[in-house]
Amino acid sequence: MSTYFTIGEVSKLFNLPIKTLRYYDEKGVLKPAYINPSTNYRYYSREQFISIDIIKYCKLIGMSLEEIKELINSDSSIEIMINNMNKQSELLKRKIKELTDVKTYLDDIKNSVEEILEYEINKVIIRRNKERKNIRFDLEYDKVEELELYLRKVILYLEERYNDVYPLLGVIAPYNNVKNRGEIKYSCVCDFTDRGIKNKESNNLNGVEIITPGGNYITIFFDDNWENINKYYYKIMDYIEENNIEVEGDFNEVWTMPRVDSNGKEKTFGYIEILIKNNDK
Missing domain, CATH: 1.10.1660.10 (Multidrug-efflux Transporter Regulator; Chain: A; Domain 2)
Structure with missing residues (x-):
């Protein structure tokens, strides 16, 4: 042997x-x-x-x-070997692009979280934002479960198109609804990643590219369960009324880092904002 x-x-x-x-x-x-x-x-x-x-x-x-x-x-044969090399080279090129996109996405999330950490949680502030290109998905629902299912469809849509594991998502809450201190009812799900619709192609979710204006925003940062979100909206409303501030548009609720606590309960690190009217943009 x-x-x-x-x-x-x-x-x-x-x-x-x-x-x-x-x-x-x-x-x-x-x-x-x-x-x-x-x-x-x-x-x-x-x-x-x-x-x-x-x-x-x-x-x-x-x-x-x-x-x-x-x-x-x-x-x-040499031809077979070369063909295989070319094929794998193209696959690797695509993988490198995918990994580069993922790294860019992770860096954006990290930068957003680090920026938020510079501010005090649960305190109303005024923060200046640049103009952003976002995607709005109009929403109609009666139950929270319907909102969750629609949100999942939006996440899958964005994941397939942009390779995002979890994009910078959030919702838009009508100002009048919050002003009347009623139950918070969202009008849209929104991709707050600054990118807009890729290639402007149509989609079955009827996503619409919108421009979120630059300017000064009344903002509050939170780290809490969504069931407690009303108090953060009302805290902003108290600030608006106490300081006699004019605002325009609706509230943006942006989820920077959703996660789960030790009890298996959802907890989100994010912020709520609304644009101050007639400010120097």
């Missing part, structure tokens, strides 16, 4: 787990050159070393086992 190597020896020579070599055998990617009929021990020949190198290389560039199996079992 001096011309053969045990599965353990091959594992050490190529830094491959034994279970991986067995899996390659099971999938027909790399069959042992010899199996002892008495012990069922697997043995590999020196000639198979190049096949193992090719398999490792192909895995490195992202080829699937089926593609590797097809390559190993073919004549492995």
Whole structure:
């Protein structure tokens, strides 16, 4: 058996787990050159070393086992190798773009959270915002469950289009509804990420690109469960009335970092804002 190597020896020579070599055998990617009929021990020949190198290389560039199996079992011509390299190069290019987009998204979220942390939670302030390009999804609902389901559809729509795991989402609450101190009833779900509709193509959710004006916004930051959100709206209304401030438009409720507490209850880090009228934009 001096011309053969045990599965353990091959594992050490190529830094491959034994279970991986067995899996390659099971999938027909790399069959042992010899199996002892008495012990069922697997043995590999020196000639198979190049096949193992090719398999490792192909895995490195992202080829699937089926593609590797097809390559190993073919004549492995130069043309086939080049075609596979081109194919994997294009796949890697797309993956790099996807990862770059994800990193940009994570950096934006991190920057938003760090900016919020500069302010005092649960305190009304005036903050200046730049003009933003957002997407509004008009909303009609009677029950909270209907709002949750619609929100999930919006998240999936944005995820498919922008590769966002969780975009900078929120809702718009009509000013008059809040002013009358009634139950907060939202009119829209909004993607507050500053980007607008990609390619302006139509969509089944009827998303509309809107311009959120720049200017001074009365703002309150919160870190709480959505069931307690009314008190933050009313705190802003108290501030508006006590200081005789004119505002325009509706309230934006922006969710920067939704999460779950130790009791499994939803908790959101975010803010509520409304534009001050006639300010210097």
